[in-house]
Amino acid sequence: MAQVRLQDVAHLAGVSMKTVSNVVHNYPHVSAGMRERVQKAIDELGYRPNALGRRLATGKTGLLALAFADVSIPYFAELARVVSAAATRRGYRLLLEQTDGTLAGERAVVSSSEAGLVDGVIFQPSVMSSYEIAQHRNDVPLVLLGEGPAPLSVDHVMIDNARAAGEATAHLLALGRTRIGFVGHEERGQSATSSQRLMGYQEALERAGIRVDMTLLLPSRTISALGAADAVGAALDSGLRFDGLVCRDDLAAIGSLRALQERGFTVPGDVALTGWDDIPMASFTHPSLTTVSADTLALAENALDMLEERIGGYDGVGRHRIVEYVLVTRESAPAAAMPVAV
CATH class of the missing domain: 1.10.260.40 (lambda repressor-like DNA-binding domains)
Structure with missing residues (x-):
């Protein structure tokens, strides 16, 4: 045709x-x-x-790119859905670019290869440093997402991961849990995401007067449900005991649930746990997951607001915006009972 x-x-x-x-x-x-x-x-x-024809006629293509490590990770899939819908409402089409979390893949995102194809890029880096992103910056407007530091010249949107992790830890403390572990962070090459969540966990324990027990930090070989299940299972098999777990993300929480249940431990009876991201399946696990839920719509809208301003010619210093989150309490760590008045 x-x-x-x-x-x-x-x-x-x-x-x-x-x-x-x-x-x-x-x-x-x-x-x-x-x-x-x-x-x-x-x-x-x-x-x-035609995108290139439109570029010649107007100087714009009407296309934006969203780049992150792995589209199979549920959080990124949901983020792509939200950003795509928000971009469509503004008259843009969205291209997805998967970097596989490699330096080569991320360098391609911020290189000149995007010039002429898209009007702007929203990018969540996993391995590139702030310095390198600044060095590679070109004429394509760029907004960063995620927990890593951003160059002074580049706009950035994130949630306060340390504060959110501290709130999840404090929630377990309020349930009377005192041996609280952290599970799912990388065994090697710890990411900015894991570092900030670990920091918030540690600070909450210290505020409660509890020293961090390094044996309760359970790293994962891979950021996956399987990796977390293996880590928690090995810890339990070695005789390690805990009554609470702060999980790096919902996949780690799902893997932890599996390992605990396979060994006869009940959740939240023996171990209460929290996840992170509030992925769609979080409310359907058994028990359902208490989890940190970021306002992904606010994240998308803030990123697109700044990107459109850059596309329109704004060339000022990079802006840093923090969007809100909530701790959604479900069965894996229910809301603490209120004290009865006497």
Whole structure:
């Protein structure tokens, strides 16, 4: 089937090609009736603007890129859904780029290879340093997500991971748990995400007057449910005991649940645990997961706000925004009972 052209839409709608172009580019001076007429012809013909042609005509392609390590990780899949929907509401299409968490993959994201293809990039790095990101910066506007430090020249959106981890730990303390472990951080090459969550966990224990027991830190060979299940299972098999677990993410919590249940421990009776990310399956595990839930919509909207400002010409110092989170309490670590008044 021949590609539908701009002039085909103009012919069907009975308008000029300029009018069709104005509707496609969402120019505000087009009347509602004319916009509806042209949009009907676009829908009927299935017209899709050519990105490179649009770049030549307007200086923009209407495409944005979202880049992160692994689309199979549930949190990233949900983040992609939220960012895509928010970008669509603003008139953009979103391209996903998976870096596999490799330095080469991340360097490709911030290299000049994106120039001319997309108007801007939202990027959650896993291994690139702030210094290297600053060195590779080019003419493609860039906004960073995640827990790693950002260059002074680049915009950044995140949640306060240390504070959230401290809140999860304090929640377990309020349930009367005193031997609280941390599970799921990397065995080697600890990420900024794990470092901040471990720091929040440690600080909460210290505020409660509890010294950190290094034997209760259970690293995982891989950031996965299997890796966490292996780590918790090996610890239990060695005789280590704990009554609470702060898990790096929901996958680590799911793996921990499996290891505990296979060995006859009850959750939350013997061990209360918390996850992180509030992935869709978190409310369907047995027991359901208490978990840190970031405001991903606010994260997406803040990132897109700053990216659009950069696309529009803003060239000021990088901005740093922190969005909110909540600790969603479910069965794996239910809300602490209120004291009875006497």
